[in-house]
Amino acid sequence: MNRAQSILQSTFGYDAFREPQGEIIHELEQGRDAFVLMPTGGGKSLCYQIPALLRDGTAIIVSPLIALMQDQVDALNQLGIKAAYLNSTLNVAEAREVESQLLNGALDLLYVAPERLLNPIMLSLLERCHIALFAIDEAHCVSQWGHDFRPEYQKLRVLHERFPQVPRIALTATADQRTRDEIIAQLQLEGARVFINSFDRPNIHYAISEGNNPKLRLWRFIQENHAQDAGIVYCLSRKKVEATAEWLTEQGRIALPYHAGLSQELRQKNQQRFLRDEGVIIVATIAFGMGID
Structure with missing residues (x-):
């Protein structure tokens, strides 16, 4: 050892x-x-x-x-x-x-x-x-x-x-x-x-938010907690990924889609931007692994 x-x-x-x-x-x-x-x-x-x-x-x-x-x-x-x-x-x-x-x-x-x-x-x-x-x-x-x-x-x-x-x-x-x-x-x-191994991870926080207008609640969460940060937003469908990325972009954030329906070139380009640029949000299906650093 x-x-x-x-x-x-x-x-x-x-x-x-x-x-x-x-x-x-x-x-x-x-x-x-x-x-x-x-x-x-x-x-x-x-x-x-x-x-x-x-x-x-x-x-x-x-x-x-x-x-x-x-x-x-x-x-x-x-x-x-x-x-x-x-x-x-x-x-x-x-x-x-x-x-x-x-x-x-x-x-x-x-x-x-x-x-x-x-x-x-x-x-x-x-x-x-x-x-x-x-x-x-x-x-x-x-x-x-x-x-x-x-x-x-x-x-x-x-x-x-x-x-x-x-x-x-x-x-x-x-x-x-x-x-x-x-x-x-x-x-x-x-x-x-x-x-x-123990699943007690004090550095990871889970929260459930219920109510109307999920986009507004998402935006409020980002603004109040991660206004300048990079991050990942997961969606259940490719259609929702595209719509959410477009909406976040309209709000003034750099938000890029990632799902299996996109071309390999675009997925690779978006991943590289996420890794190299500051404050980029990836909106993704689980095709974008949760183990991404």
């Missing part, structure tokens, strides 16, 4: 692990599986990023959200960590370059969409590589009881079947007991150590 502590401080800039990050990292470093239930903002990504640097080979991170992949890869590259992603935003030449880096052992972490990972060509490519670990992020997508069920996630048991010696970690922030049981069964993680 001395090496893990050193990486935490020198690379990521933190003095100490939060509970139970250290134990999770130790399990993976030793080649054992783990199932992690930890709240958003609780530090889940470090639980696989540090073992990715401790173990030989490339860590393969399965993620369903393009925005989250781009956000994490950008952040890791800024820290000097060799990370990349493979998803539908890349053209053929860009994807081949990433695959070449993977084959040559030039990557510490590779983020892959589940659909891409399950492609027979991709699985064959992975069999020619040295893999440090598999991290299955947003693992609740495996559950048919969830609102963002992804059938591809249930097929990820193939990782255990084809790469039995490679440790796996499944992570989620949203799973009741039934969903946890389903994740463990579907991903064949019966032998994994289970970590459930």
